[in-house]
Amino acid sequence: MVLQMCRGFVKGDEDLAKDISQEVFINVWNALEDFRGEAKYKTWIYRITVNTCLHYLRQARRKEQLSMDDVSQNLVYQQQPLEETANHTLYRAIGQLSKVDRLIIMMVLDELEKVEISEVMGISPGNLRVKIHRIKKKLREIVRKEQANG
Amino acid sequence: MDDLKNMWDSAKESARDHSVDLSAIISLAKKRKTQTVNAHVLNLAILVSALIGISAFFWYVTYFKGLLGQVGSGLMVGGLALRIIIELISFHKSSKIDLSKEALQSNNEALIFYEFRKRIHGPISISIIALYTIGFYMLTPEFSQYFSFEMMALIDISYVVYLIVILWSMIKGNRKEIESLEVIIQLQSEMKEESID
Numbered sequence: 001m002v003l004q005m006c007r008g009f010v011k012g013d014e015d016l017a018k019d020i021s022q023e024v025f026i027n028v029w030n031a032l033e034d035f036r037g038e039a040k041y042k043t044w045i046y047r048i049t050v051n052t053c054l055h056y057l058r059q060a061r062r063k064e065q066l067s068m069d070d071v072s073q074n075l076v077y078q079q080q081p082l083e084e085t086a087n088h089t090l091y092r093a094i095g096q097l098s099k100v101d102r103l104i105i106m107m108v109l110d111e112l113e114k115v116e117i118s119e120v121m122g123i124s125p126g127n128l129r130v131k132i133h134r135i136k137k138k139l140r141e142i143v144r145k146e147q148a149n150g
Numbered sequence: 151m152d153d154l155k156n157m158w159d160s161a162k163e164s165a166r167d168h169s170v171d172l173s174a175i176i177s178l179a180k181k182r183k184t185q186t187v188n189a190h191v192l193n194l195a196i197l198v199s200a201l202i203g204i205s206a207f208f209w210y211v212t213y214f215k216g217l218l219g220q221v222g223s224g225l226m227v228g229g230l231a232l233r234i235i236i237e238l239i240s241f242h243k244s245s246k247i248d249l250s251k252e253a254l255q256s257n258n259e260a261l262i263f264y265e266f267r268k269r270i271h272g273p274i275s276i277s278i279i280a281l282y283t284i285g286f287y288m289l290t291p292e293f294s295q296y297f298s299f300e301m302m303a304l305i306d307i308s309y310v311v312y313l314i315v316i317l318w319s320m321i322k323g324n325r326k327e328i329e330s331l332e333v334i335i336q337l338q339s340e341m342k343e344e345s346i347d
Contacts, residue, residue, distance in 0.1 A: 004162045022175065029179040031250040044250060051249040051256045054337055058260065058330045087164075090157040100340040103253075109158040122252025123341060131343070136151060143154070 001110060002049050008106045009053045009099070012091030024052045039119060046112065046120045050103050057099060093142050101135045108132055190241050197237060201230045214292055222288025229281040236270055254341050257334060264331040271324035279316060283309075 002024050006017040027048050035044060094102050100121075107117045114132070118125045208214065208223040243266055247259045286309055294302050 001162070004158075007161070022178070025175045026179040026182055027249050029176055030183060031248075034248075034250065047252065047256075048249050050253045051251075054253060054257060055249065055260070057337070058264075058333050087157065087161045090154060090161060093154065098340050100337060106158075109155055110162075120253060121341065122254030139154065140151065 002045070005046075005049050005103070005106050005110070006053065008091060008094050009102055011095030012087060020053060020056050023056065024049050027052050040116075042112075043116050043119050046107065046116070050120055053103060054099065089146065093139060093146060096142050097135060097138060101131070101138070104128070104131060105135045105139065108135075190237075194234065194237060194241075197230065197234045201227065201234065204230065212289075212293075214289070216292050218288050219292040222285040225281045225285030225288065229278045229285065232281075233278055236274065240267065240270065254338075257337055257341065261331070261334045261338060264327055264334055267327045268324070268331055271320055271327055275320050279313070279320075283313065 003017060003021045006020040006024070007014070010016040010020065024045075028045060031048060035041075039047070094105060097105065104117060104121065107120065112120075114125055114128055117132075118128045121128065123131065205227050208227065212219075212223075214220045214223055243263045247256065247263060249256055251259070290302065290306070293305070297305070
């Protein structure tokens with residue numbers, strides 16, 4: 001779950017995803033002693049994953065690295081076997097969303113309850129419902145455009 | 151959407167194949183924690199040593215007789231002490247960022263921290279450097295009674311070089327803080343986007 005979220009966040013860049021997921025596990029370990037069971041373990045780990053991804057963005061150098069994703073992603077996938085092209089489509093579509101939308105839709109795809117996503121993001125359930133509706137609409141448009149472009 | 155869900159599930163399967171070396175993660179986490187604390191302690195130790203060194207120098211070696219020299223040394227020591235206090239506050243604020251909280255709240259904590267850092271690297275740092283510089287030049291009339299002209303010129307020039315280096319690193323630091331702040335503000339607005347509904 002962690003690696004997959006990180007992959008989606010960095011548009012399929014495997015090395016960067018592994019770096020961030022390692023960071024997530026470190027943060028989980030460091031926060032473990034403060035875990036009071038107020039949230040479910042799953043929600044708690046999702047929170048750390050989401051926050052670590054966003055925290056990763058805050059660092060300027062890494063931000064530049066992320067903006068290079070489109071270039072590196074194309075280079076990486078040219079060498080991927082055929083079965084990887086499906087993942088390429090998936091990450092490319094998700095990658096066209098904004099960072100926050102990307103994280104929300106990945107939790108939706110991971111079948112998290114709306115209440116849980118709301119607890120992870122700190123957004124009200126009503127607001128989240130509107131957001132998810134808009135993100136799905138955006139995604140459908142992206143996929144349609146992708147298919148039209150071949 | 152269903153197609154994407156299927157793609158997501160199959161990609162998730164491949165992610166399951168990656169095992170995590172838990173003991174390596176734990177040792178890395180411990181190492182990282184120690185490194186962070188050590189870096190802050192080292193930074194503070196350097197500043198405190200400089201404060202003690204400079205105070206001892208003013209007190210025991212160059213005990214200033216004139217008011218100008220006394221005020222000048224006070225400004226320099228005061229500027230450095232202020233810098234140490236700010237460093238302590240900064241460390242405290244950075245430790246407040248909790249990654250296990252809701253994303254909006256955690257991002258808000260980061261926002262508070264980076265706004266504080268921006269202020270530090272901006273007007274506060276400039277004020278400290280200004281205090282320090284004024285203090286330094288207030289000492290020079292009394293210094294010049296004991297040092298040759300050449301020595302005084304060397305001291306003044308080396309201070310200017312030191313000032314340039316400090317200002318350059320401050321501008322660089324400020325630019326980084328502003329970049330981080332922009333990212334946080336952008337994320338905050340993305341998260342709050344529909345809150346007005």
